[in-house]
Amino acid sequence: MAGATGAGDDSAEGVATVSGLLEAIAAGTPHTGAGSPLPPAGQARAGAAVVLWRAALAAGLPAGALAGAGAFADADLDEAVWLELMRSSAEHSPALTDADLVAERAAAHPGRPDALLLAAVLVSQAPGTWREAAVRRHARALLDAAAVLPGADRPDAWRELREALVNAGDVDAARHP
Structure with a gap:
């Protein structure tokens, strides 16, 4: 140091x-x-x-x-421990190695706020990386899965993911209620 x-x-x-x-x-x-x-x-x-x-x-x-x-x-x-630690790590150092693989694993957990927040951070930081398309694809799949959850089961964090995707150019993400 x-x-x-x-x-x-x-x-x-x-x-x-x-x-x-x-x-x-x-x-x-x-x-x-x-x-x-x-x-x-x-x-x-x-x-x-x-x-x-x-x-x-x-x-x-x-x-x-x-x-x-x-x-x-x-x-x-x-999974709960992994999501907590990975979300915290991404918030600290958003340019994670293997961000596409991280986003893929997070996409399997649409009902978990940490997964949605993690994906939002990755989408916000992915532009310009060669993994951008994969990160956005997995994040979009996560958003789509979260959007169909019953209202009581859908974490509020899905809104942050939707906003990150829209800001990254995924205009269709804005159509989610």
Whole structure:
């Protein structure tokens, strides 16, 4: 991080280092798709990853330092925990790695406010990235799924996602009631 001179390059290097560390932790975390419950060793690794991820969020790091958290896109973590941590990470460092995969996973949870807020942040930050189309496609699928939920089951956060999509140029998103 910043050395005795306070050089900006040191800060940028620190941001990249923390982001890379989060990616490395994610790589060592069990991934979804195994089809069976995690064995005790896998549960321990997943639990340790969550503790470290929470510590990074609480550390008051510079903007961008948590971008590597996007590498947790396929981590075998409890969905509510994953959504909470990923939303917080995206709010801190919106240019997440693997943003398209993060948006895809979030799209499976139209009834969860964290999923809708996460997608809204990703859509707002995606312009100009090569993953923009995939992020917007998954976010739009999430909006469409949330819009058909009964009113009592539809989180208010769907409005933020709709606004983010409209602001990103998805005029049809404005037609959702």
